[in-house]
């Protein structure tokens with residue numbers, strides 16, 4: 001998987017939003033949110049919104065605890081960032097998320113005018129950035145966030161997910 005070649009967006013200069021040197025720090029913030037999601041029985045995916053080198057919002061997946069099919073980490077973090085900044089345009093913000101966003105969340109990043117999306121592991125089945133679809137590169141979108149895959153914490157992201165699903169399977173088999 002490669003970062004998109006620089007045919008990219010004319011709308012945002014990702015370098016002003018979050019430097020690759022900061023990816024480790026912000027991806028770890030997202031991972032922490034993922035860990036917290038697991039504590040309430042949610043698939044451990046976490047997200048952080050970064051502006052000018054600071055985290056302005058963070059969230060974990062809350063689909064189970066809120067019984068809300070749209071309560072993905074990215075969507076909640078985008079809403080909280082918009083509320084914190086008092087505006088819906090997040091064109092100076094980067095979205096860090098542990099797993100490649102789905103179609104809904106990639107769409108929300110476009111609608112929010114997010115400048116940059118960084119994800120920590122691909123989702124081969126449903127990822128809508130690179131794997132199953134390439135929504136952030138869609139030429140019919142009126143805004144195209146830049147994106148990059150940050151691979152150095154991929155093992156941690158996938159281990160967290162693996163442990164979560166193993167625990168779920170064990171709980172189910174114990175209940176039988």
Ligand SMILES: [Zn+2]
Nearest residue numbers: 072102104105
């Ligand atoms: Zn999603």
